[in-house]
Amino acid sequence: MFKTVLIANRGEIAVRAIRTLKKMGITSIAVYSETDRYAQHVIDADIAVSLEGTKPSDTYLSIEKLIAAAKNTGAEAIFPGYGFLSESADFARACEANNIAFMGPTPEQILEFGLKHRARELAGAVNVPMTPGTGLLNSLDEALTEAEKIGYPVMLKSTAGGGGIGLTRCDNAEALQEAYESVKRLGEQFFKDAGVFLECFIGRARHVEVQIFGDGQGQVVALGERDCSLQRRNQKVVEETPAAQLPEATRQKLYQAAVELGKSVEYRSAGTVEFIYDAARDEFYFLEVNTRLQVEHPVTEMVTGLDLIECMLKVAAGDTLDWKHLSSIQPQGAAIEVRIYAEDPVKNFQPSPGILT
Template structure:
């Protein structure tokens, strides 16, 4: 077996991999950015190596820096975890060219399935059902319109090189298509460096069901059952469970067969997931994509099978054949997972960063906690907002749900708002308990009510109700100033929410209350995605001036008053810190 591994990741998944390495007697080396120096995974590893500054592009996405770290550590293999470079064929190839073992599929397989249009073609050749859509990427708006009229409205605009729910937009008619194309392409370019998009028919009220596969270098492929990941917001999963509830045996068998057939077709190696959209009413399913890596939700499959997927990845990468066949895999009971993210569900899932001044994990029978942080550690604005997961197992689905609900109630996090209280409420939703939910249930039917937010996460007024504005302090030279953030969503945000088929980060207009100055500052560390107005432009109150992206979410920064944009101080692609001056406004009444 491989004797030493560099874990090319951070947070929860780095901790997860390092712990399996220790169980197997494998020397584990970690990597860290300047911000993550001394983080939990660096403390658990046998050694940790610096790979660059805090921004992800200069550290965890720097292929050369990670290869250098692997050489310095003298390891035999590199495990990419999930996210970051895990589905980057160039990275997998660079690892192999450095004489190291990549713990994952072949670079050619990653490239094939990472190109969503090529993956779609492979599915068709494997006789796996696919949605009607474009034959490859669409070149421009005219071609997209032609495809949309052929397959019918609404359509889904998808990034060809996307993943993890990013680069997906819904368009219900011609007026929404142009913005959907631009928005999906922009997000994909920022996240994956490629902005090509294709179109598929949009399925209303589907379920998201996926099948976990394992394959070795000797032609053996097995599945470890299915999972349901239908509780989502902005195409990002929040709750995942195994097995998928309320599926007939015929549908379940067909999904498994399709996943195995596709895995054979692309000569898959290691752990992978084939994702499908399921229409329960019509009893149909359609290929969505294949993730050529470990999934965030892999733990629920481990709980119902007793198989350590990270261990199997390492054994396959070592050249070992699978030690079991399909008939040896015993699927027993039910498991469910809640993603714990530093987001405020009662504020449009707004991401936050901060130090975990207190973190107490639930400790109960049949409960598992996968966290990458401990009390005192900081959740950084540079990375994904998810910092942990809570999983629960039961012989029945009802038992698993009850145990997860209790675990989320016992979880204590101080320092950042989290998704835990909201997910506990979702577990009590009648449609979820009866498995009648779909991918749009959260955004259509289960929107958090600001009036019922937990007081521990609320900025409450004297009457105990959530205010219409939030006031925070930001640095102003040697002093601090009060900043007012209106909580009311503008008509622009409502239009974008309708266009994307779900809730998006609401508009944010910041006005500094200092001698009538209307300077607008960044609400948190972020990257400027694009500018929507130039210096000297006349705008109305609530008009979008620029877009920011932080922790995988876009925010519109809007004019706090009607008037003229003055001193636009940033450029597209620029990183800004919380409190950075973005632009100033000269109110209309000041110029009249």
């Protein structure tokens, strides 16, 4: 097991990671921007290193600075958390190149699942149910032709990134024409990838995701599901487990589909396979894979008794996990997580960051 681990993140996930490291007797190294000098994760860590900047681009998103901080402090592993560089294949590669363990999936898995159209191809290869859709589109004309085949309404999606950016419902050809260049621009602006594709729109759909965990050598388990259907601006607001009114047979099929997809790429570490669930037809369809720990992972931990960060540490260190125990876990009870939206109703509900009172 590692003796020293650097946490390449901030906020709640960094605080939780430090708690796990302390429990395991591992030295924790926090990094921080100057604006976070007195943040909780900086106070709690055994060692704190300034990234000498205030902007995320100069601090938590700087691969060079993070690798330097790890090397200067003798860190054997880096915990990426969520957000920032957690789904950066370049960061994972940089860790490997410097003989620092990356506590997450392989660079190749991050890269392939990071592109939604490629994730669809991987899911299709192992017969995971999918909505009718396309590969990457080469032109607006192709988009219009394919949309007619699928049938309106359709979802026009950016292949890269997440957070609901570049996600547009198009009810007819005129709407698709209006949205096409805009979605491509958003993809290029936020994710440096203008690729777009189409999927059939499922009305009154629920959003159900399965937590998976793999050892990188073919063993993958499903650790329950989370229902995150209540959303605002394509951002999850309420997460709960178990998913209410989900038939048990369907739940098991969801687990099996997620596990088969994970096994097909010998998935390593924690990940989430997301599905659209059509309750009226009792059918589900593949949506995407998040190659990281998610904000809502404590919901799963509450009903399984697991510490997922501890599991990630052990896999990254090459330690043996009790896979017989993991595969036999039956979630007990229920858990819920709710996010607070800070918005200003007087200004048309625009985001309103600041101090909560």
